[in-house]
Amino acid sequence: MQALQEWFMSQSGVVQALLATTFTWLLTAAGAALVFLFKTASRKWLDGMLGFTGGVMIAASYWSLLAPAIELSEAHGGVPWLAPAIGFGAGALFLFALDRFVPHLHINFKKEESEGIETNWHKTTLLVLAITLHNIPEGLAVGVAFGAAAIGIDGFEIGAAVALAIGIGLQNFPEGFAVSMPLKRQGVSNFKSFWYGQLSAIVEPIAGVVGALTVIYAQPFLPYALAFAAGAMIYVVIEEVVPESQRDKYTDVSTLGFIGGFLVMMILDVALG
Template identity: 85%
Template sequence: MEAIQDWFLSQSGVIQALLATTFTWVLTALGAATVFFFKTASRKWLDGMLGFTGGVMIAASFWSLLAPAIEMSEDRGDSPWLAPAIGFGVGALFLFALDRFVPHLHINFKKEESEGPQTNWHRTTLLVLAITLHNIPEGLAVGVAFGAAAAGVPGAEIGAAIALAIGIGLQNFPEGIAVSMPLKRQGVSNRKSFWYGQLSAIVEPVAGVVGALAVFYMEPILPYALAFAAGAMIFVVIEEVVPESQRDKYTDISTLGFIGGFLVMMILDVSLG
């Protein structure tokens, strides 16, 4: 194990970001693979896991992204709030634009509730697109974190980047289930349900590499990039994750899941970072 750790730490930030986001994608695929072993998943459990996802993302947005962005701005002698505020706002607006112009359908929503431009695309395609939009900021966040740590940027630590990857990976597992199981209930085959479930996170390694490369070639924008990922993730949580988890009678379960996810991510970041 120590040899693997040493090998990982010896890699460039881009390779570390690629490996870390591949890890988060693999956990999504493992979650999606549950369709081969279980006939269904209860709505109570799915809502709890969606809440857990939201809690992880909110905690990661602050401890892994906004707090380092503020610290970096301060260390550079800049206004500690200006770059984080701009990056956060632009990140949220970026996801807002994608949400408006990319057809998609949130989990637990009916086909007629799809968002973005009207289209005749299949419900499955719209559902996968929604989760793909969700995963873009996650991949960017992990990539930027590893790129910053590898570049030796003050305030960026490899432990914090690893904690972020673990947290995102943990919430990706139930996310894979949340995509694949509803498809199975609609009569989609196990193989196709798994395929679409894992496909929703394949964008994460791509976004991770883009985030790491951005740090190396444009280091001055790092506080903006970290806050950008935070703003995008907060937008996803409020616009997508929370409403999806509150549509049935298990609102308390999803709320407790949210608290649990927040605690797990906070503990990971503080202990490893």
């Protein structure tokens, strides 16, 4: 284990970001693989997992991204809130644009409730695209964190980046299951349900590398990049995760799941960061 840790630390920030986001992707695949073990899953369990996902994302947005962006902006001597505010707004608008134009369908929604431009694509494709949009800001967040740690920015330690990757990975595990199981309920085969479930997170390594490269080669944009990822994640939680988890009678379960996810991410960031 010590040798593995030393090897990881010896890698560049881009490679670390790639490895970390590959880890989060693999946890999504592990969650999606549960369709081979379970014939069905209760709506209560799925709503609780969605709530957990939202809690992790909200906590990560503040502790791992927005608060460091404000601190860094203040350290540079400028208006402390300006760069974070611009980045946060830009991240939310970026996801808003994707949400408006990319055809997709949120979990637990009916086919006629699909969003984006009109299309005749299959419901399965629309579901996968929805989770893919969800995973873009997660990959960006992890990549930006590792990029910042790699170039030695004060206040950005490798432990904080690892904590963020672990938190995102933990919420990706139930998320993979939450994607694959509804597909199975629609009559999709076990293998295809698993395949589409893990495929939704393959965008994370790509986004992670983009985030790390942006930070490493454009350091002045770091506060903007951190806040951008935070704004994108907050948009996803409010527009997608929360509504999906509140459409049935298990709203209390999803709320408790949200609290649990928030606590887990907060503890990880404080303990490791």
